[in-house]
Amino acid sequence: MLRAAVAGVSLLALSLAACSPQPGASTTAAVEAPKPAPSLEDKFATSADGTKIHYVASGEGPLVVAIHGFPDFSGSWTKLTPALNDSYRFVAVDTRGYNLSDQPEGVANYAMPKLVEDIDAVIAAEGRDKATVIGHDWGAAIAWNYAFAHMDKLDNLIIMSVPHPAFFGRQLANSPQNSDYARNFQKEGSEKNLTAEDLAGWVQDPEMKPKYVEAFGKSSFAAMMNYYRANYPAGANAPPANAPPPSFPKIAVPLLVIHGMKDQALLSSGHNDTWEQAAKDTTVLMIPDANHFVQHDAADLVNKTIRSWLDARRPTE
């Protein structure tokens, strides 16, 4: 009995030893000792017009640039960062007007081409030719437009909440009342009603909330409204009724769209036929019990989906 047990143990040791080296197996985190969490670096890029863009960078690997929306800041990606930075270089941008980035005055300084160039400057500051770009809300609008302007610099495109611009007009026509908030933001003086505390009202996590209030305290409310004044395709920016439907270059990289179906500002139906605007594979993830801030409402599902989707499309460095 004892002998059998010993024999069993040595067999066990033998077979365990036999499998631990795994020659030829691709590098696995399971075999290596766990690495310490990559440190977060505060960095700055200088955009084409001289605006300084703050971003938080961590990790090594293919570059992933994440762009927040309104009202938000680089801290929006606090939970996504550790889901990626063991294997990717992950960058969370403060878009101009927010937190530690410059806050130039005037509506013209928030026109989409400038917002797009800010992202280009961040990628260049990181010394890269290409990146996977992730955007939410205004960050998604910037990400779509980054794709149209710099398709050759994209590895993958990940969009949260915002329909492709080709379908935005359809949505505005079908449900104009859902955009009333944006038309109110466009009005002169709309920023006078804003406070850092109110803007952070949507943040549930008690640890995150003070960070949001602090970041909004450092941000320009006028800048936040200028995104709508310069770019929202309604009110003063509405295309003429007889304008031909806009056309866009097909998205030439894999596309992942994630949407919270409780979103009342941007409706799920806006993502119908997104795949018709793409030349590579399109994945749409719809989450019924999540709202506009889908990366917070369904953090686990969203971040795991991004990681697994990205790993399956990992760019060669």
Place this chain on the structure above:
Amino acid sequence: MRIAAGLSLLALLLAGCVTPPSPPDAPAASATARKPVPLEDKYAQNGDIRIHYVASGKGPLVVMIHGYPDFSGSWSLLTPVLNDAYRVVAMDTRGYNLSSQPVGVENYEMPKLVADVAAVIKAEGYEKATVIGHDWGGSISWMFAFTHPEMLDNLIILSTPHPSLFMEQMRTNPAQQASSQYARNFQKEGSEAGMTAEGLARRVQDPELKAKYIEAFNRSSFTAMMNYYRANYPKTVGPGAKRPFVPDNPPPINVPLLVIHGMKDTALLSAGHAGIWEKASKDTSLLMVPDAGHFVQHDKPDLVNNTIRNWLDMHKPGG
């Protein structure tokens, strides 16, 4: 006796170590590097009908249902991607290959096809399964979800739009109406007359697989294949189009849903999947593949099979 016990322990341990938790960035090819899991030919009984299926692996049950013209071998590439961590079952649906081939259109009505799936799950001794279906297998899977939600862990659909969205297409979309003409031809009496196993296997590119398809089709009933259309496909298009057996307002899909579609599919158009998430009460993932046709699992096996594995691991029952 002791030696046997030691050996089986060894085998167990080795089996454990040749299949380490695969790193998330492992390419699909790594699946072929795994030690092959033995395939078992098995049968389930649904009344007088015997359903053949190929089973392998251990873990949460995954039942895969092929379409037309196809057989359990349709999943030969997906099976090894899953069976190191799942109990994987590929059915021959009735009329095909080694399953029974009852005579008469009524024997191919949707409720009977659905009951065959339930019989397979029970034969495996499980109460629930993830169900994967392509083409007619997709239709069976949707209907299984409507009628047996308590037996479903996850639902994975290849190519076939949700019945309500498909009927909307059949009523209003001239392109889909035109694309469905082939099915109305299949419904006609004698449509099976000109069919051959070689003709049905023409789309299969891989010569080794093609031979297996021809062998399976030679064992299959062409009349049965056409009976799927005669019993279940809408008889007309336009505003009055109706689909037998499928409820007008089916209950929402209450498990995670993955839909995969090849955009070059000329029988089932991509537009049929728009708004699919409105038919579901859990998370819906839709993968659209531009350079794949109707047999999306063969046209882009790496992308499709990796997506299924990754998605399933994230939605693993009990995990």
